[in-house]
Amino acid sequence: QTIKIGVNEPLTGAFAASGTYVVNGAKIAADEINAKGGILGKKIELVIEDNKSNPTEAAAVAEKLITSDKVPVLMGAWGSSLTLAVMPKLIEYETPMVVETSSSGKITTTGNPFIFRISPPSAVEAAAFKGIVDKLALKKVDFLVINNDWGRGTAEDFSKMMKDKGISIGLVETMDQGAQDMSAQLSKIKSSDSETVIVTTAVDQLTLIFKQAAALGLKKRIITTGGSQNPDQIIAQAGAAANGTMHLTTFLPWFPDKTPNPEATNYFITEWKKRGFEFAGCTESFRGYDGIRTAAAAIEKAGKAEPAAIKAALWDINIKGLNGDVVFRKSGPEGKESGQSQPNVYLIEINDGKVEMKTL
């Protein structure tokens, strides 16, 4: 007899790499919990399904997990459109889901009371960045963002925040997810009169951007947002081109001591390495780890593996996640609020191929 948790992640298709990382993090959490005896005296069992990076599939997977596998709680579904596609199913079957990665503001504002998100939407990130902005003495910034909800949302929320601080906004350039050549956008940015570029995209495109910016002789300060940077991968792949770049991140695997829960961080990193995964994956996978721990904590608190009880319990948990306290606050229309927790945000810098904590 086990307690099942449904995991709805992209394991093939465009987001396969990230989805796999998240699942690996989730497995570490499950194994850790089970090693300590499980919850409510039972082992937990992850039912992992591939949503193929496709919204239709994501919805179908949710349906399967809830109706066939009878999981009382889900974690998923990485991308925002994947999560959004799942959401009607949550209402239909009254089953809660812990959202570990998606950043679209819509997820917690449309009135879906079964959503509990631990990743920061861009507005939260922007708010956290507010304090740092002054110290960086920014004057004018350009944006280069991935053309999806995440990039667009970041550009919007950061612009708003910066305008309030009197910083002027220059270009807002986008790139398609999967685009490989950003030279045209970077050439345009190169000849603009701003001194900083805010870049939001996944790690692969970041690598390309750094390399291509270096090739074009772009000498502006680059700050990335979104917490998907994998600085180690960037250092490994972009080499010297990554030097001097700054990254806004939510997790500090390089400095376990500076994280809110050093013990858990150390455990997680040791386990991650022990399983032979690339260290670079940590910054993505920790969300899977936190997500499962969140779900497990809620089950424990609920005292039974039933959706309604777990949903109620999610409001009451308070665990120390790898990137801060997971405590859900209400967000969205009254009476149908979703839960949103506030993670920590840090700024790091890459210098001489090493990650440094930026002390400001």
Next chain:
Amino acid sequence: MRAAVTILVVAALASVPLWLRDPYLLNALITTGIFVVGAMSLNLLLGFTGQLSLGHIAFFGIGAYVSALTSLGFDVGLPGGVRLVHAPWPPIAGFLLAILVAGLCGYFVGLLSFRVRGAYFVIVTISFAEVVRLVALNWVELTQGPLALTNIPSIALPLPGIGELTLRTKMQNYYLVLVVALVAYLLIARLVHSHFGRAMRGLMENETLAVSVGIDVTRTLTLAAVISAAIAGAAGSLYAHYIRIIDPEVFAFINTVTMVIMVISGGKGSLAGPVIGGLIFGLLPVALRPVMAPEAQWIAYGGVLIAILFVLPRGIVPSLAQRFIRPRSGAPALAPVALTETGAKEPA
């Protein structure tokens, strides 16, 4: 005999929700059914006019967006300071508008198809779909771009005198898709067996000859494109109201490829082909899911596809028909095209 088989098949399909209780499988059947409708519409172009549209998803997506926007309402600024405001209409109006607008787009693409053929038509359709996708992605004010249109209402059928019936349950949606599919099937069947269908076939096989006996290329191809696009638009609308969220990813190339797989594996140019191919390749992933790793599922999917074509190279329905029903006397054994006027054919 044929009528009996048809009735039997329809009855069997209609009975499914009565005994199939698993919502997951029913859900798979509904989404498959929606794609089957899309595949049938693609077959009208590919199988009966020989024009391969690798951008067919554009019509499907346009249908989905039109339907969603009609039922959600929007408020956009147009050049010149004009604001276009639309208050939400009932979804059924969205469904009809989706058919209309998709058909209209089909008309324009059809006009293009008068100028280009074969590979060139293929790339124009791919390009069209890409441009539409990029508009959907970048015209944020209207489509919300990558933020997706959410909370799309379910279709509600107006019942005169009683009110309306909102189709929320799986069973209701299943029957909705089934009815739309049947109507589309009948429409296509009638069309291709009429004299328009013959004109299409003539154009497909030897265009020079066809026009020389008075067949109007533009009219015939446009007609096929309009009807095909309209049906695809209907499927898109069903999709939007069933999945209830729509984002520019709906235009993804892989979705077109899925329809192409359904059509050709089932047998292009046969009416039942896309239905059979569609059911197989719509449900195959469901069958593979529990038995192997995610990557392996895709490999198996590709492998099944190849295997089917190796055994039945003309597609399931035509190849089986040829084998079991009546060996068509004297089908040209050597490629007969080489003997005829238009000689070297461009790739489709």
Next chain:
Amino acid sequence: MSEFFQHLVNMLVLGGTYALLGIGLTLIFGIMNVVNFTHGVLYTFGAYIMFIVVQQLGLNFFLALPVAVLAGWLLGAAIELTLLRPLRGSDIDTTMLVMIGAWIAMQSGTLWIWGGVAKSVATPLPEAPLVLGPVSVSWLRLFVLAAAALLILVTYLLINKTSLGRAMRATFQDHDTASLMGVNVDMIYTSTFAIGSSLAAAAGALLGPVYVIFPQMGDLAAVKAFAIVILGGLGNITGAVIGGFILALAEELGAGYVSSGYRDAMGFVIIIAVLIFRPTGLFARAERVG
């Protein structure tokens, strides 16, 4: 103004890579009439060979290139022998679908073997760019441009100036008659596909280090390659090269001066426009009726 020159230089470098993508496909799609959905996978395959040879085996970058070309040739020959030969004489759509199946299976195979995480390849070329006044360009890309030019030239000569090239073209225009001329058409089918594949692999091997290497990297490349081939006219190598530059120009200027969101749309709008005015591509083959 300096921005414009930078765009122009970018266009040249990008155009060279597009041309390289186009020529391999123009052999298989333009000359052989196979709608080759595996082109992107072969491109990806070339890039992974590069990764294996350079990063995993630690061998020389310049040595890895011919290895990738050879590996592409072998894989191409294998695909032709196992997947295309049994279907010789079938409809073009049937072979297209088999290629779709192979594409899906092989791409997932790549994901399975190497995982989804992007890889990159270190090169011995200097990292600091070549700076010429207001414009700068990376040495690696210049190298790729030069290598692409060389491959294009060799392919051009092979197809247009050798008797093997002539036999290839003849075979796919009328294979019965070609066999009456003494052409071993089976050999031609296999070698044409293999050569086209090796060019795809070469493109991947050259561009892999420029970009990053991951299982779906070939998809976008393949779509662009199709566009380029058709823009330039099927089977026309010169056309494919010019088509590549036109696409690059459209994208650069589209992103630079219109809107980066519509960068990729530019290329497609150009294609639609070109085909409206020249329905058989820029360099149409002469045709006649009657």
Next chain:
Amino acid sequence: MLEIRDMVCGYGGVTALRGISLDVKAGQLVALIGANGAGKSTTLRAISGLVPPRAGRMRFEGIDITGARPPRVLASGIAHCPEGRRVFPHMSVEENLDMGAYLRRGSGEISADRDRIYAEFPRLAERRRQAAGTLSGGEQQMLAIGRALMSRPRLIMFDEPSLGLAPNIVERTFAIIRGIRDAGTTVLLVEQNAFDALEMCDHAYLLENGRIVLSGAGSELIENEHVRKAYLGG
């Protein structure tokens, strides 16, 4: 030289040749005549290996070529000028001619042969660089004949070479055919222009419904009542 025994041949469900035996002696010009659909072209296709025979044997210069693929048949010395021109449409006239010499080595001799063909058909010389697919019907036919001659075979098979040619060019073509026979090349000729064919051949076969119904010297067949009525319009 060429010896065919009881050959049966067909396409899919259709049987086109129902047991054909014929002989072509070295240095002869042999004509094969028959109505539309009789199986003349199929006979030539079977010899050159385009259509595999279902039964029967073929020997050329004593060597068994039953079931050999076209390149081998050509290499053994038999060339086939196919029905319906079949030029390579997107290749130039010159490239088409060069394809005829695909198996030959020695560029000097090849280009001499090409010049001879240009001399015979000046029209082709004028059109050297033109894509063959845009040539007029007759020009394509000349090209097809020229291309077949380029392979320098010991036995050459023509399938309706006069098709679509102007009368003066038909004359010239027949003169060429007689000429190559006189120079020692064996010829197997399929012609609808039955009168001319019978007049110039050494031996003729009449094919009806996939069977040989008559054979003899050309002059004998011309005299034959059935032949006159059915094929010579008399």
Next chain:
Amino acid sequence: MTARSIAMNIEQVAVRFGGLVAISDMSFTVGEGEIVSLIGPNGAGKTTAFNVMTGFLTPSAGQVTYQGTTLTGLKPHEIADLGLIRTFQRTGVFPNDTVYDNLLIGLHRQGRVRLLDAILGLPGARASERRLRQRASELIEWVGLERRAHDAAGSLSYGEQRLVGVALALAAEPSMLLLDEPVSGMNASETHRFVELIRSIRDRGITILLVEHDMPMVMTVSDRIVVLNYGRIIAEGTPDVIRNDPAVIEAYLGHGAGRA
């Protein structure tokens, strides 16, 4: 020649392909109900002239009028709608359809019904369908291909395919028929039968313009002959005049053509 009304008028037509002049300054007329032959050496421009007349090519200069309508700018199918129907020099069939279906496609012009009628299967559409099938069978019988009616047209022999091509043209109910080398690939006896066929077509009031290299046939069937050489008309007249025209003999007939 009696004064007939003019069916087709070709006025100063010229066609160039790049630098190559295929037709220059070609003018002649064809009278209603007449059989006119257009002959000339290979590559003289005969098929090109057909292509101009049927809208497949736009002339570089000049124009063609048919029964008073200027054909400039009309598309091939619109010209076909005027009753001007051609055959092709090489075979022209719909290869994957049966001979019978080929003819049904050829009968397109007779079978037009409204889209909605066809989709709803209204009686009008059904009656029209029955008429078409009747007519298709008649045409097959007429060219003598009954035995092959249900074989794919692409599987027919070369000569048989050419017959299908002619039947297709007739199916389109021409008022004027342009035949491009209809008897090439037929033997003398088959040609004789074909001549009878042509005459019977003409007797139904259909004007015929014929391109053919079979001189005996041309000479017996034509009312008038126009001779082209290198895109120019070099002679025009009755068969007797043409047969003995030295320029025609030199450029085209050859000296052995006496048998013609």
